[in-house]
Amino acid sequence: DAGVIQSPRHEVTEMGQEVTLRCKPISGHNSLFWYRQTMMRGLELLIYFNNNVPIDDSGMPEDRFSAKMPNASFSTLKIQPSEPRDSAVYFCATTLRTGPLRWGYTFGSGTRLTVV
Amino acid sequence: GESVGLHLPTLSVQEGDNSIINCAYSNSASDYFIWYKQESGKGPQFIIDIRSNMDKRQGQRVTVLLNKTVKHLSLQIAATQPGDSAVYFCAELGGIDYKLSFGAGTTVTVRA
Numbered sequence: 619d620a621g622v623i624q625s626p627r628h629e630v631t632e633m634g635q636e637v638t639l640r641c642k643p644i645s646g647h648n649s650l651f652w653y654r655q656t657m658m659r660g661l662e663l664l665i666y667f668n669n670n671v672p673i674d675d676s677g678m679p680e681d682r683f684s685a686k687m688p689n690a691s692f693s694t695l696k697i698q699p700s701e702p703r704d705s706a707v708y709f710c711a712t713t714l715r716t717g718p719l720r721w722g723y724t725f726g727s728g729t730r731l732t733v734v
Numbered sequence: 735g736e737s738v739g740l741h742l743p744t745l746s747v748q749e750g751d752n753s754i755i756n757c758a759y760s761n762s763a764s765d766y767f768i769w770y771k772q773e774s775g776k777g778p779q780f781i782i783d784i785r786s787n788m789d790k791r792q793g794q795r796v797t798v799l800l801n802k803t804v805k806h807l808s809l810q811i812a813a814t815q816p817g818d819s820a821v822y823f824c825a826e827l828g829g830i831d832y833k834l835s836f837g838a839g840t841t842v843t844v845r846a
Contacts, residue, residue: 622777651834661778661823661836674831709777715832723834725777 622726624710630732636698639729641710642691651723652685652695653709661709667693668715700733707731744841753811755840757824760805764828769798769809772821772839781809781822811842819844 623642631637643650651666665675667687675685682701687693697704707730711723747753759767765786770778784791784798784807791798797810807824821839 660838663833663835666831666833674833711777711834723780725779727775728777 622710622712622724624708624726624729626729627727628730628732630734631700633701633733634699635733636696637700637704637731637733639695639708639710639731641693641695641712641726643693643710643712644724645691647712647714647724648690649713649715649723650687650693651711651713652693653711653725655707655709655728656705664695697731700731702733705731705733743838744843746843746845747814748845749814749816751814753809753814753818753842755809755811755822755824755842757807757809757837758805759807759824759826759837761826761828761835762802762805764826765832766827767798767800767807768825768827768834769796769807770823770825770836771818772823774820778823778836783827786828814842814844816844816846818842 622644625640648669652664653661654664655661662677664677665685666673670687683697685695707728709725709728711725713723766783768783769781771781772778782793782796782798784800789800795812799808811818821841823836823839825834825836827834
C-alpha cells in the first residue's frame with residue numbers, strides 16, 4: 619500500500635496566486651481530513667469528508683479556502699487568493715469508518731506551502 | 735481553547751534510558767487517546783492508542799497510561815533509541831463525528 623499520497627511536496631507561490639493541494643487517500647478509506655500545521659497553532663483540522671461528502675468545514679479559516687472530494691480517490695484543497703499567512707504544512711489524513719470507530723488516522727507526508 | 739495539551743515542549747534523554755512524555759486533556763467525553771510520532775519532514779505516524787475505559791496499554795517498547803481522575807495521559811518509551819528523536823503528539827478522538835484533536839507536541843531529543 620502506497621499510503622496517503624499528497625502532491626506537491628513543496629509549493630512556493632506569490633501572494634495572490636491560486637494554490638491547489640492534492641491528496642489521494644488509501645484505497646478503501648472512506649473518511650478524509652485536511653489539517654494545517656504551523657509552529658504557532660500546531661495541527662488544526664480544516665475540513666473532513668465522509669464518503670466524499672463534506673461533513674464539517676468549521677476549521678476552514680476563510681472563504682479563500684475551499685476543498686472538494688469529487689470521488690473516493692481524490693481530494694483537493696484550494697486557496698485563492700493565497701496570502702503569506704497561509705504558509706504552513708498541509709496534511710491529508712484518511713481512515714476507514716465502519717461501525718464503532720477506532721484507530722487514529724493515516725497521514726500523508728504533507729505539502730509545505732510558502733507564500734511570498 | 736485546546737482540549738488536549740502537553741506539559742513540556744522539549745525532552746532530552748540519554749540513549750538507553752526510558753522516556754516519559756506527558757499530556758493533559760480536558761474533554762472527559764473522548765473515547766480514545768492516541769499518541770503520534772512526527773519525524774522531520776513527515777506526517778504524524780500512529781504509535782499507540784488507549785480506549786477511555788482502560789488505564790494502561792502496552793506496545794513494543796511503548797506504554798500508554800491514562801489517569802482519568804486527573805485527566806492525564808503519558809507515553810513511556812523504554813530503552814530510548816536515536817530513532818525515537820521526533821515530535822510526539824497526544825490526540826483525542828471522540829464526539830459525534832470522531833474528529834481527531836491534537837495537542838501542542840513535545841520534541842524528544844535522544845543524546846548518544
